[in-house]
Amino acid sequence: MPRRIARVLLESSLPQLDRLFDYAIPDELVGDARPGVRVKVPLRSAGRTIEGFVVETGDEDDADRALSEIDQVVSAARVLPERLYRLARTVADRSAGSASDVLRLAIPKRMVRAEKAWLASDGATPPVVLSEERRTADDVLAEFPMLRDRLLDGARIAVDAPPRLVDGRPAWARLLAAAAAAVLAEGRSAIVAVPDHRDLDLLQEQLLALVPGSALVRHDAGQSGPERYAGFLRTLDDAPCVVIGNRSAVYAPVHDTGLVALWDDGDPLFEEPLAPYAHARDVALVRQAVDGCALLFAGHTRTSDVERLVTLGFVAEAAAPRRAAPRVVLSTAPEHEQASARIPSASFRAVREGLDLGPVLVQVARPGYAPSLVCADCRTPTRCAHCGGPLHARARGATPVCGWCGRSAHAWACAACASTRLRLASSGSERTADELGRAFPGARVIVADGAHPVREVDDRAALVVATRGAEPIAPSGYRAVLLLDGDRMLQAPDLRIGESCLRWWSNAAALAAPGAPVHLVGVTGPVARALASWTQPNYARTELEERLPLRMPPAARVARLEGDSAAVDRALETLAADVPGLGDDAVLGPVPIDRDGYPGARALIRFDYGRGPAVTRSLRASVVAAAMSGRGRGRGKGARGRGTSRNTLAVRVDLADPEL
Template sequence: MLPLPHLDRVFDYRVPAESDADAQPGVRVRIRFGGRLVDGYLLERVETSDREGTLAWLHKVVSPVQVLTPEIVDLIDTVSERFAGTRADLLRLAIPPRHARVENEAPVQSPPAPIVAPDLRNWSIYEHAMSYADAVRVGRPARAVWNAAPGEDWPRRVAEMAAMVAATGRGALIIVPDHKDLDRVVKVCETLVDPSLVCALAAGLGPAQRYRRWLSVLRGHSRIVVGTRSAAFAPVVNLGFVAVWDDGDDLLSEPRSPYPHTRDIAVHRAHRSGAGFLSGGFARTCEGQLLVESGWAHPLVASRSAIRERSPRVVALADSDFALERDPGAKAARIPGIAFSAARTALQRGDAVLVQVPRRGYVPAVVCQDCRESLRCRRCAGPLELVDDSGVYQCRWCSTSVHTPKCSACGSVRVRAQVVGARRTAEELGRAFPGVPVVTSGGDDVVAEIQPHSALVVCTPGAEPLVEGGYGAALLLDGWALLGRADLRAGEETLRKWMAAAALVKPASAGGAVAVIADAGIPVVQALVRWDPVGFAEHELAERAEVGFPPAVRIAAIDGSHAAVSGMLDVLELPGGAEVLGPVPLPPFARPPSADAGVDEGEIERVLIKVPRQVGLELSRALRVAQAARSARKETSAVRIQVDPLHIG
């Protein structure tokens, strides 16, 4: 594999007679290139070559196992072209490192029990869901964007679709954001089919176990594959169904070049293989809405009567003049009366109360009491935080301790909290509700499940523990911290996090209530109150199309030093209709990891190139050509290219 862009192509080699039997398409090989031995994959055997001159000999076949299937080759070619990357980068994402001892193990497989197609009656509350299931069952390329109803047992619903496909003899692939979701889906799948047919793939398994499971998928021993981000390339045999849960979660965006999004990989894979496709979540992203509006996928949405029956009562901050009269300080209080009332009522019934806080830690951000300037570290200019109640502040970047921070703007030594984290919130609630146990979940200490009892559960978004029967109430605190971010996806991301928490609450008929601490007039809050993720996604996509923001348009971000970005633009042949925005300086935390060590942080710049979606592929091809030209000239200043980056600000 040659990572240099100008060498991202196929090379011909002669196969020696002693390697003829093992040298089959898809095997790992070693070749001599540029005077050194490099790793590669054999793509095809042909009788003759179009290349003039004498061909070099294949050095050796590393392993006779054909790890690179034709379907994955085609997918890698498609994704590399879509995201302006190289095949070498994607091959590293798609195929785990070889583990020779595991590869030589004799697979032990007992005959699996026959798969009985599960009952799909619980899907009937979603319009067109049964027609979709029938189409997937018979092998038609049905595609859908599914909005799960409040309180839905989504792991079981997705597992039922996968088991239905497995019962027909085809393979199913389910991709989830994190290990917590992975464990839930695997557990349900193993109740529907023989556990030997279910394979969980995740990077945290360790080299040997990960490769062992990956080989079982390659050899067709596993019918249902459940995995995190990298499992999108899993070599599932006779793929019939691809599902992605919660595509708005940033864990599904690959942080390594060429930075593809798992949803887009799944879309391309389903489209090219003719498999069924399902993108599910409680909320809907603009990308999901675009799939629906383009006609590529159909919506699966529950009826309004089913949503009313299942959803909790949602109350917002100051949702009426009457509420303001009763609690005049509601707009200024962090936890106003409506939140305390909802929590107190649930606790008196013996229910657990979920408290969602946007930030983990104790006090993760502090500002000057006098001028409200953010307090920074004098050593590295990183943000200061209060890690506990000791009064000692610490830099979040370099961990330098500061006993008496001083404002660089006005010189004041008076400090106030700008953001309150989950641990400090747990302390405050513990004092407000004495005798009630407080559970915290977030960061490196995520609690998967708690027993149903009267308790306060303080967590960060995505770390909500499950509780049998649901929570009695949920308090969604510090809405301003989520909605006030200078980010294109702030509203979309806020609604996704709120809905994921609200979906864990009992329905209103059982006393379930959600108190969201944000202004009731904000569209995101109204979408939560009405439980209308589809309407919000439609409105959000229309607004982005009006001002030319993704996904209504295709955008490429080029990051690097001023010289590198300028050099890239000089050789880049832009397609018609392209608009160049920038360059603008990037803050230190957004610096490309591949940038030269000698480049000052202040010199890192970003240029955005915006084109209509119709010519998006032309832009990606032009970026690949320009990168190859710079690589061939052995440019030393690196640039990072991201097509449709998750965050553009």
């Protein structure tokens, strides 16, 4: 007689367990062990039980095959629908990772009370978008010809968001809300991912004016466990909905996906710090291919990654017929002024004139008072005598404090020249506010940074000193915008620093009132010209062209292989055999590294997109082989106190900044 079996994906990060295991279903669990439910199964090699998800069930004629039985069905909730497993498997294969690691990002921790309430509700009534709300969404999308029709047809589109405020809110939030509402009106679900909670609040505010609250699901890391799990369970219903959230929102298992949209995909918050390290933009591309939905990239700037897709014709551009751009001024100090002047006279006048009309925004590079100190005599950067960390000042005349260990440097002396005199090497947000407060006596000064979060300011005159990305919104727009420390920002050792600076400056310039001046201080060159002419796609295209002959991302994909030296060498040999024709310059390294006190090696592998599946498959096989060969060997204590096999191998694909 045939017996009932289940194919189970185990919740384990061990690479050798990243496959489906067959388990027999006991007679008493035949009705409960359905695809998508959590189960507990025995793991004979470890002598214990482990949780997993039932992916498939079926009948087997070979009843003599030795199979372990499912130990327990944890819950009747089918939290892993087939569409979510297919997405997780595809993302894992593309990133040379494990499907269980992807599902750990997609499925929140189980909350029993929220799950019982969802099971008792037995589904929800499909939401309805009123006709008036639908017309409002269509009017917003009408600014971009054929955008609504393209979205409903499942196209891939890149949109340059209008750099202005509408009713006191950024136009981009209104645009993305309208796109999601238009898709929901057709009975399909939409997913919109934004970088942080401030963007999330703006988007939610705009969406609640267009769609019913019952159709809106917020996916936020700041939510409590029950709230987050309840929102995830809502996405499992057949009723369409709109999911908004941060980078992991792109995994939401909504029914009948009609749109996946990303705002400002160049923000580093979209980079996943956990294995398999898949960027939200790459997950969105995979999801569009798997689900056949529309894909929308929107921003005030365009990343070289999206520009590559536009150049290939894979993503289409949607431009507004009436181009709007802020009034950007490239401000440099005249010859008769001191070269060390931080704010040129022209920018100083613009700030003074702007204060007569309303708030003025001043963007700086770093928070704090003096983020870095140097020796006043030899200009050597100051270091803590205990841990070697950088010293900084919390206020004028205050004792320097270490940024790493927090110790105060009461009797500091320069290690190079023995001088005891210090000099402020840079100005943070607090010091800039202090200086501007003295320059404009009587003016209201507001500091907005990580330690002083400010979401919105009123339209009264004020100097708003903000770090990049923390700029508050002024309902009527800023009467002047001053972008400081641009030259220092561009000196960061980052492959994409030009793109990042252009994104920071463009987002700040978009908060200016119509006709208000935006002064970029002390910066020239391609980035400054792109901001002044508001031609960010052209800059992204130039960056891409310069990286093509050097095979730098995104012109090529890059994988980092790290582990035991012998394991790295074997993996590279296997890769050369599995994927012939990679080229002599495909592998950089390996170079020696320290791995938790043990010697190791690291190598970078550059490969074309067409060879991606073969490369990731070979690297993943090497990871599994290294893990299997390391079983039973001696273990050392890792940096986090856990037992770590010395004969291990780790792979990270599509590095944002591979330090080439």
